[in-house]
Amino acid sequence: MKIYKKELIYNVPAHRGLVKITDHVREALKESEIKEGLALVNTMSITASVFINDNEQGLHHDWEKWLEKLAPEFPKEQYEHNIKENNAHSHLKRAIMGRECVCAITDGKLDFGGFEDIFYYELDGQRDKKVLVKIIGE
Amino acid sequence: MKIYKKELIYNVPAHRGLVKITDHVREALKESEIKEGLALVNTMSITASVFINDNEQGLHHDWEKWLEKLAPEFPKEQYEHNIKENNAHSHLKRAIMGRECVCAITDGKLDFGGFEDIFYYELDGQRDKKVLVKIIGE
């Protein structure tokens, strides 16, 4: 049994933003030398998301608008969390988008459908945040 | 360590629809001869979902209505993604329902609670779509 771990660091200059990280996960997979197994990719931050979807700019704009409708940032006072902090909306948006993805590894590759890409969704940025890649298999 | 992979194909005749796939996953598990471990079940399509919930027809209608309220298909023009395509709402609905489930395997069976069933939720159908089952264990 082989096990490999890698931490990736992202610092998104805006309050929110999407980063395509598929190639960073592929690099970790190559380093692991694991040919068959499972890869867990999760954000270690509770105000960010790792998820799989489409690398299409129009859709990325739609997500922003849609998440803002479902879990609006303003007014700040609508959230009790914001008595101590100011990012309640980031936690709620993350609940919709999810913390992690688990990927099948087959023949040393991410076993993905044609349009699957892994994204890091920063929901409260302007500082270093970590993504964990943990691969187990053989 | 044993590892097994199977691809399942679904072609839902409508734009949207639910398919209970628990028995197809059980069949893959039987073929794998794995007795203890984890099974990843994920859609390989970015406009579909794999999730676990209740096999009750009333609830399935409720999901349809509820998802349409949270991420409406119309008007198409509200989404930038629809300049190139016409399925932005499918991507958003999928964000809520999720891409994958991970199931414990114990004594050669899906280690499930009493009412857990695995569903494939087609959110942009009328064509072949794949679900991946990857099982690791011993």
Place this chain on the structure above:
Amino acid sequence: MKIYKKELIYNVPAHRGLVKITDHVREALKESEIKEGLALVNTMSITASVFINDNEQGLHHDWEKWLEKLAPEFPKEQYEHNIKENNAHSHLKRAIMGRECVCAITDGKLDFGGFEDIFYYELDGQRDKKVLVKIIGE
């Protein structure tokens, strides 16, 4: 390869409520003697959730209010599921919060970011419900 399973039981006295279960998962991990691998933590109930986020009381209030807005309990008659049962809203809220989390195990510990805690979210309580912890690794 080592594999360990444990079932945790929760009985939340109210219809809804949050329970921090990180330490219960840590206890299972210690019992497993697994040092490197993956831990699946999932609710076995289809009207509850297991998810990872912040242990902050204000935010917990915000979740309650927010989920009630996105998937309201009342009026009961808006849901077809409630012809037979009365907990349609619990299923919908669970769809947003998710069924499971997968955690990396490194050096015998949950490989978590600074503020990550595992929660059991009871969405239809006042009875025993089970959470499954399944750990694989070495």
